[in-house]
Amino acid sequence: MAVKTDNYLMNINGEWVGQERETLDVVNPANGETVGTVPYGGEKEAEQAVDAAYDAFQSWSALTAHDRVGYLKKLNQLMLDHQEELAQLMTAEMGKPINESRGEVKYAATFIEWFAEEGKRVYGETIPTHATGKRLQVWKKPVGVVAAITPWNFPAAMLTRKMGPALASGCTVIMKPSSESPLTAVKLMELCEQAGFPKGVVNLVTGSSSKIAKVVMENSKVRKVTFTGSTEVGKTLIRQSADQVKKLSLELGGHAPLVVLDDADVDLAVKGTVASKFRNAGQTCICANRVYVQEGIYDEFVDKLSKKVQELKVGDGTDESVDIGPLINQDGLDKVKHHVEDATSKGATVVTGGEAITEYGGVFYQPTVVKDVNQSMVVMQEETFGPVTPVEKIASDEEAAKMANDTPYGLAAYVFTENVSRGTQLIEKLDFGIVGWNDGGPSAAQVPFGGMKESGIGREGGQEGIEEFVESQYVSIGMK
Numbered sequence: 001m002a003v004k005t006d007n008y009l010m011n012i013n014g015e016w017v018g019q020e021r022e023t024l025d026v027v028n029p030a031n032g033e034t035v036g037t038v039p040y041g042g043e044k045e046a047e048q049a050v051d052a053a054y055d056a057f058q059s060w061s062a063l064t065a066h067d068r069v070g071y072l073k074k075l076n077q078l079m080l081d082h083q084e085e086l087a088q089l090m091t092a093e094m095g096k097p098i099n100e101s102r103g104e105v106k107y108a109a110t111f112i113e114w115f116a117e118e119g120k121r122v123y124g125e126t127i128p129t130h131a132t133g134k135r136l137q138v139w140k141k142p143v144g145v146v147a148a149i150t151p152w153n154f155p156a157a158m159l160t161r162k163m164g165p166a167l168a169s170g171c172t173v174i175m176k177p178s179s180e181s182p183l184t185a186v187k188l189m190e191l192c193e194q195a196g197f198p199k200g201v202v203n204l205v206t207g208s209s210s211k212i213a214k215v216v217m218e219n220s221k222v223r224k225v226t227f228t229g230s231t232e233v234g235k236t237l238i239r240q241s242a243d244q245v246k247k248l249s250l251e252l253g254g255h256a257p258l259v260v261l262d263d264a265d266v267d268l269a270v271k272g273t274v275a276s277k278f279r280n281a282g283q284t285c286i287c288a289n290r291v292y293v294q295e296g297i298y299d300e301f302v303d304k305l306s307k308k309v310q311e312l313k314v315g316d317g318t319d320e321s322v323d324i325g326p327l328i329n330q331d332g333l334d335k336v337k338h339h340v341e342d343a344t345s346k347g348a349t350v351v352t353g354g355e356a357i358t359e360y361g362g363v364f365y366q367p368t369v370v371k372d373v374n375q376s377m378v379v380m381q382e383e384t385f386g387p388v389t390p391v392e393k394i395a396s397d398e399e400a401a402k403m404a405n406d407t408p409y410g411l412a413a414y415v416f417t418e419n420v421s422r423g424t425q426l427i428e429k430l431d432f433g434i435v436g437w438n439d440g441g442p443s444a445a446q447v448p449f450g451g452m453k454e455s456g457i458g459r460e461g462g463q464e465g466i467e468e469f470v471e472s473q474y475v476s477i478g479m480k
């Protein structure tokens with residue numbers, strides 16, 4: 001299915017707007033072609049969206065949770081009905097292989113489905129009283145207007161992981177997708193319209209992130225900002241939130257270690273490494289960024305991993321047989337090149353890959369394995385966001401824990417061992433919010449997803465995901 005170039009719009013208070021605005025081109029990184037444009041919105045549209053969401057909050061929050069569920073269930077079904085259209089658009093705007101895009105649409109829909117159900121279970125509490133003349137209760141209230149700012153690498157799932165719990169709990173939403181991949185968000189907005197959400201409950205603004213963020217940070221009608229993206233921008237938002245003590249949830253960068261102990265099932269560890277590292281061309285926050293393998297199985301692991309990596313097919317994501325699409329843009333490609341060049345200049349060896357690919361006209365990099373790396377190399381210190389696996393030799397479980405924790409990030413980690421005692425004791429030492437034990441793909445809608453240290457604040461998904469969008473109101477009731 002070809003995606004036609006089109007002018008996409010913003011949606012504020014139930015109206016498609018922005019026709020008069022300058023536009024931003026959305027470029028397919030596989031071939032450099034423009035696949036669509038969105039309006040370059042700014043303060044004006046952000047203010048309008050805030051006002052619309054604020055007005056809509058009064059009636060949306062007054063609905064019963066059961067009423068709100070109906071809208072979310074319709075949206076879930078519409079996403080599944082439009083899976084192929086959403087997937088094609090996603091692949092066109094950011095290069096993800098089409099089968100991964102289809103998978104993301106399904107995954108994104110699970111957040112709407114899960115939180116549609118979870119919305120009915122936002123329970124308050126009755127607490128045993130210390131005084132016979134009092135009754136003590138905790139009531140749950142939706143936070144209010146929520147601004148959701150999302151990255152380009154999961155254009156559907158990062159939005160629904162925020163919209164689902166926000167809408168289910170009674171909040172209204174302003175979506176601000178990444179300028180690299182906003183088209184999927186526009187399509188999602190169309191589906192919200194078809195699902196019949198009342199006007200102003202869901203709004204979409206595109207354009208200048210700094211101008212839009214300034215408004216949502218400074219306007220006191222916005223009570224919460226939920227952000228997924230880089231740690232750098234997350235820190236800016238923390239600073240900006242201080243003046244109004246605005247509630248924040250932050251899903252930030254990662255730098256995941258993957259540890260393979262010498263009693264691991266090596267084939268399983270190789271499979272898990274490929275699944276974790278090469279999904280979305282290595283452009284995921286939880287992808288294994290650095291691999292630590294115990295010395296007894298190091299050579300075997302590197303050999304088997306390299307063979308599997310050589311089988312990965314690179315190309316335009318619309319080709320059903322492609323495993324690795326392009327990087328998102330030239331900056332992304334330059335970063336990957338720098339990480340590999342820095343490693344080799346300090347003594348590492350490229351086992352397979354190690355070069356940019358220019359023949360397709362896009363920003364591609366060969367799936368790569370680098371061995372004999374050490375902690376002094378940039379690739380072992382910074383998020384690479386590309387298809388490069390550096391493998392370092394370690395001696396012991398203690399060294400594995402020390403190396404894994406040697407980072408300001410704390411999002412995801414992976415451990416491969418068949419020994420329950422070793423695995424348990426190693427994981428207990430790891431400062432990461434998510435751990436895959438013999439599992440390279442731990443994400444799901446019903447589990448808490450989020451990071452420790454500089455990887456973020458709060459959790460998305462699972463029971464914890466909806467708590468981020470409600471306030472506890474303690475009510476002490478005096479009896480006559």
Ligand code: NAP
Nearest residue numbers: 150151152177178179209213229230233251252253254285
């Ligand atoms: P990014 O540059 O931080 O951008 C993320 C979003 O923030 C985009 O919508 C962007 O808009 C907006 N933004 C940029 N500057 C801003 C500012 N000054 N104020 C407010 N908003 C601003 O991140 P990215 O490159 O899109 O995404 C990659 C990063 O996201 C990686 O670090 C990855 O690890 C992280 N990530 C984390 C998770 C998680 O769950 N922890 C999941 C996915 C990705 P514009 O595009 O319009 O500038």
